[in-house]
Amino acid sequence: MSTLAIRDSRTNKQVDFLPLLGTDYIEFYTGNAKQAAHYYQSAFGFQPLAYAGPETGMKDKVSYALKQNKLVFVFTTALRTGNSIADHVYLHGDGIKILALRVDDAVSAWEETMKRGAKNYSEPVTLHDESGELTLSGIYTYGETVHLFVDRNNYKGAFMPGYRPWKPYYNPSETGLQYVDHCVGNVGWNRMEPWVNFYEEVMGFRNIISFDDKDISTEYSALMSKVMSNGNGYVKFPINEPAEGKKKSQVEEYLDYYNGEGVQHVAMGTNNIVETVTLLRERGVEFLQIPSSYYDDLLDRVGKIDEDITPLKNLGILVDRDDEGYLLQIFTKPVEDRPTLFFEIIQRKGAKSFGKGNFKALFEAIEREQELRGNL
């Protein structure tokens, strides 16, 4: 790090060599993008944004881009076998391929990370259409997952060149999801440190919180976790590694079914978690069930909160407090048949942490699901 750190010659302050403006979009490789897009519309309230496929000049794949406030999800499927998208789905099932990050300079982002040891996914390429130009570049992170750097400062179109606006008549309303709070990666045994080093050395992130197996072990399902954050805190990537427990770690179950490392969950922020989760449940999103005893001593643990306990208890929303405030969170069940990717819904009220006080209740809930699958 020190040899490559760039310092401003006047202030001698370290300059962020990879300034990130936030998450640009998340792309899922799926077996059936048409149905996936419909699910994220109907269940999660994403709005149709753009479409790419044979009609727009893409011969071998179809993609649907959907948007809800600052969240943009893209669902892509291969039209034929024998290509990287079809192979990805065959190996991993439906899952996240691309965590795209917004930058002002996608060339510099690629050059700076490549010279620090990144593995190339795509050299910088500038795409053009009548709405302007957009520059992309990409590097690999854990597993087959990719970080794309996206500079869309000179682009006015719906999503990117190759796409056209997508305006279906089916258009269910939003559910109050606002932004990507964090994206968690599961990595293999003894692989957390190498990936922590990757985010530090190659991307200039720093480790802001660590959890060891004493923080995160229930009777069976142990894991370790380190939260990596970029300089301005807009992008946070916790990294999980399995830990030895009595039986199989939840991270190991993921690695088995995903056939390798990948994104475990995406946390989506809301400004009103009770309203959002009520809507999501009505639309069929399935959440982990927390025993009602969790709420018996909740106020003793977290102190005074603005919300009534009853709706939190009815919906299964968890609460945790840190030095700066509190947060409310809830976790879905996996959103595909393999026990791999799931979502977190989070509302922050000052707290900048990740709900450490809820790990025990949460992991016991995950273990009950693992047991039902015969994987504990």
Ligand code: FE2
């Ligand atoms: Fe999370």
